Amino acid sequence: MTTLPVPPETLARLSPLAGLGEDCLRQLAGLAKVECFAPAAAPLNFAWQNKTVYLLKGEMKLDYPSGGMKIMVGGWGEALFPLNRSGMDPLRARAITDVEILWFDANVLDILVTWHQAAPLKPAQSAGGTSGADEATDWRALPGIFDARQLTVGAFASLPTAHIDSLLASFQRQPVKRGEVVVRQNTPGDYYYVIERGRARVTREVAGTRVELAELDVGDAFGEEALIAETARNATVTMATDGVLLRLANADFVRLLREPLLQSIPVEEARRRVAAGAVWLDVRFPAEYQHDGLPGALNIPLNELRDALPTLPADREYVAYCQTGRRSSAAAFLLSQRGFTASLLADGLNALRAGELIST
Numbered sequence: 001m002t003t004l005p006v007p008p009e010t011l012a013r014l015s016p017l018a019g020l021g022e023d024c025l026r027q028l029a030g031l032a033k034v035e036c037f038a039p040a041a042a043p044l045n046f047a048w049q050n051k052t053v054y055l056l057k058g059e060m061k062l063d064y065p066s067g068g069m070k071i072m073v074g075g076w077g078e079a080l081f082p083l084n085r086s087g088m089d090p091l092r093a094r095a096i097t098d099v100e101i102l103w104f105d106a107n108v109l110d111i112l113v114t115w116h117q118a119a120p121l122k123p124a125q126s127a128g129g130t131s132g133a134d135e136a137t138d139w140r141a142l143p144g145i146f147d148a149r150q151l152t153v154g155a156f157a158s159l160p161t162a163h164i165d166s167l168l169a170s171f172q173r174q175p176v177k178r179g180e181v182v183v184r185q186n187t188p189g190d191y192y193y194v195i196e197r198g199r200a201r202v203t204r205e206v207a208g209t210r211v212e213l214a215e216l217d218v219g220d221a222f223g224e225e226a227l228i229a230e231t232a233r234n235a236t237v238t239m240a241t242d243g244v245l246l247r248l249a250n251a252d253f254v255r256l257l258r259e260p261l262l263q264s265i266p267v268e269e270a271r272r273r274v275a276a277g278a279v280w281l282d283v284r285f286p287a288e289y290q291h292d293g294l295p296g297a298l299n300i301p302l303n304e305l306r307d308a309l310p311t312l313p314a315d316r317e318y319v320a321y322c323q324t325g326r327r328s329s330a331a332a333f334l335l336s337q338r339g340f341t342a343s344l345l346a347d348g349l350n351a352l353r354a355g356e357l358i359s360t
Contacts, residue, residue: 048089058099063092170252183237189226191247198243229326263343278317321345
């Protein structure tokens with residue numbers, strides 16, 4: 001068996017993938033796999049469970065538990081649909097010729113189709129409360145936070161389907177000019193933002209000196225830390241170009257994103273997960289961590305977490321903690337928003353230490 005890359009044009013011929021759009025298909029290609037099998041006397045060695053499977057090339061004989069049988073020819077007719085679209089995996093599969101099989105995780109296609117159908121081209125409210133067809137946002141084409149990977153393995157993969165329409169309808173469009181300050185350090189948090197058009201710079205004042213932290217582009221989100229941790233803004237965001245922002249009011253952010261997506265777990269569950277291989281993530285300052293950090297914990301202060309995300313192994317689970325749960329809640333949301341499996345220790349180290357005192 002060999003594995004091949006998946007060209008987006010291959011996906012565009014399959015049903016129902018053809019309706020997802022060029023950008024989505026290009027991203028989806030990175031989530032698909034193509035495997036090749038030679039003709040064999042024995043049943044084809046392929047695990048069908050929890051997969052959506054297509055036959056791209058070659059001929060294959062499928063036997064079903066009901067007693068039915070089909071000869072499938074890749075690339076046309078019934079092979080343009082999933083081989084197991086009826087919800088019933090074949091009992092046996094035999095490669096008659098050399099074959100190529102394309103497959104996804106079973107949830108991927110369903111999630112993408114759901115978002116595609118629930119998030120059509122529609123107007124977003126303007127900051128003044130009005131909307132119009134000339135201001136419609138094509139949510140499906142917006143990269144970054146709305147791309148295929150975010151919808152399938154990122155924060156939105158866990159968003160209840162019923163919230164999709166409410167979430168998108170609650171965003172307001174805000175035109176912005178180059179040099180305009182959108183978020184100012186040390187002011188209260190009020191909105192969560194996604195960049196629809198344009199670029200922005202993130203800076204922080206440290207001991208009277210302005211330090212540039214990052215540049216944000218189309219699809220990037222900002223402003224969530226202050227809303228989750230209920231603290232003041234820890235940085236300033238200034239537009240580097242003219243553009244358009246999509247903003248979500250604090251109350252809507254909490255109701256539609258924070259509460260459904262943020263997983264808070266008690267001490268014993270956190271310990272169980274760490275024992276099973278999860279990583280303690282201490283998001284306090286190094287001096288705090290050195291004083292009473294948990295053994296084996298990884299220490300990345302919250303204000304450094306964004307820059308550190310590319311260095312974190314994506315196949316590990318993270319249990320974030322701080323003293324009270326405020327900073328770790330923001331950290332867990334940032335992680336999940338970037339596709340990591342993350343939770344936070346409920347009530348932080350205070351709860352853990354209190355449990356230790358009670359048990360002694």
